[in-house]
Amino acid sequence: MPTPEMRFDGRVAVITGAGRGLGRAYALLLAARGARVVVNDLGGAIRGDRPDTSVAQGVVDEIVAAGGQAIANADSVATPEGGRAIIQAALDTWGRVDVLIHNAGNVRYGSIRELSAQDLRAVLDVHLLGAFHVVQPAFGLMCDAGYGRIVLTSSVGGLYGNERCVNYGMSKSAMLGLGNIAALEGEAFGVKCNTIVPGALTRMAEGLDTSQYPPMEPELVAPVVGWLAHESCPVTGETIASMAGRVARMFVAETRGVYRPRWTIEEVAAANEAIHDKGPENPCLLDFGLHGHIDHIGYSFAMARGA
Ligand code: NAD
Numbered sequence: 001m002p003t004p005e006m007r008f009d010g011r012v013a014v015i016t017g018a019g020r021g022l023g024r025a026y027a028l029l030l031a032a033r034g035a036r037v038v039v040n041d042l043g044g045a046i047r048g049d050r051p052d053t054s055v056a057q058g059v060v061d062e063i064v065a066a067g068g069q070a071i072a073n074a075d076s077v078a079t080p081e082g083g084r085a086i087i088q089a090a091l092d093t094w095g096r097v098d099v100l101i102h103n104a105g106n107v108r109y110g111s112i113r114e115l116s117a118q119d120l121r122a123v124l125d126v127h128l129l130g131a132f133h134v135v136q137p138a139f140g141l142m143c144d145a146g147y148g149r150i151v152l153t154s155s156v157g158g159l160y161g162n163e164r165c166v167n168y169g170m171s172k173s174a175m176l177g178l179g180n181i182a183a184l185e186g187e188a189f190g191v192k193c194n195t196i197v198p199g200a201l202t203r204m205a206e207g208l209d210t211s212q213y214p215p216m217e218p219e220l221v222a223p224v225v226g227w228l229a230h231e232s233c234p235v236t237g238e239t240i241a242s243m244a245g246r247v248a249r250m251f252v253a254e255t256r257g258v259y260r261p262r263w264t265i266e267e268v269a270a271a272n273e274a275i276h277d278k279g280p281e282n283p284c285l286l287d288f289g290l291h292g293h294i295d296h297i298g299y300s301f302a303m304a305r306g307a
Contacts, residue, residue: 006230008035012094013229014086016040016077016134017104019055021202022153025218026101026225027059031068033226035099038090039063040073046203048078048106048122077104078125083133087141099229100138101151102131107204109164120167127153127171131178139182139191148191149229152179154239156197159250160293176239176252183237192236194228196221197250199243199300214244214304243297244304255279 008030018027019041031037042048043055056072063070073089076082090097106126108119131152142148157165158172175195182193200218201210210216224242227233239250258274260267268275 005033006226006232007033008099008230009033011035011098011231012038012090012096013099013101014038014040014090014097014134014138015101015103016086016130017042018101019043019059021204022198022200022218022221022225023101023103024059025200025222026103026229027070028063028066029219029222029226030099030229031063031070032066035068036094037063037068037070038073038086038093039070040075040077040086040089040104042074042076042104044106046106046206047108048126051076076126077102077130077133078122080133080136083130084137086134087137091141096145097138097141098145098147099149099151100134100142101153101225101229102134103151103153104130105153105204107165108167110166111164112166115166123167124171127168128174131175135178135182135193139186142191143186143189146190147231148186148189149231149233150179150182150186150191150193151225151228152182152193152195154195154197156199156241156243156293156296159197159239160296162293179239180237187236192233194233194235194237195239196225196228197239197241197243198225199241199297214301216244220245241296241300243300246300246303 013030013035015023015027017023018039027037027039039056039059041056043052044050053074056074060070060072071093073086075085104126108123110119152175154175155172158169161169179193179195186193198221200221201216221242224247241248241250255277256279258271
């Protein structure tokens, strides 16, 4: 017997940054499965400037043409007022919010030494504070309704680091903190919160030589987000990576550790090896370390190539 289709009939989903790339793929998939979707997108250039309201409307037109239901919203996640307006758009139209996917993103490169205060702020405002600006108003509604699914967006570059992306890395690693706390605070109310770590060829890859990459379209990531957003999703507070067809759980690992009732600097130095020892029952599935960003990509690509 075929597996019954997992649907979103009756559900209202708000997806930020859904005018392009990954967010657009999420919006099209959820709408095709019956969700009513708020397609939020400021429509800006990759740095987050030059807004264009036609971008969100373009995805709405695609959804409607395919027989789905969606509305466009061009408010910015970068301010508390913008975040509230995005959630309010769902309430005004359909009176509820069941799913929130915070996906909006911009990029401004710069090393720690070079980065301007303006470029630091512009990225923190969208990725880090932007997440809170939409989660907060949605979270209260979801807890009151006794149901909610939140998906945040992190990045390999945030979890393992990536040079010249300090503003982005700071923001993306912070999604684990927000996700964990939303999962904890939402547990008693039927509200689940998980984090996606996507990898896909979108305009964020502009300038990279991707000619040797395996297939990495946003549509490969969308079903993973669809599962995290679905009512049957059993997990919360988790971080799931999806790149080039490989789906994996990511988590913070620790070594067994070393106990002493008192420590001196010299004793810490002497115990260094034992502190780092992963022991025979290695708790790390993949110990990528300092260059984890590159290693993660290489591992994912190797699996995609059948190695
Ligand atoms: P994208 O540039 O194609 O899409 C991001 C969208 O967010 C754009 O349409 C943009 O207009 C919108 N946006 C930017 N600022 C906004 C604001 N203030 N308010 C509302 N919308 C705004 O990029 P993408 O690759 O689809 O990225 C989607 C998310 O996934 C981002 O959070 C990104 O950091 C993350 N991510 C992507 C990859 C990847 O491989 N593409 C990897 C890791 C993480």
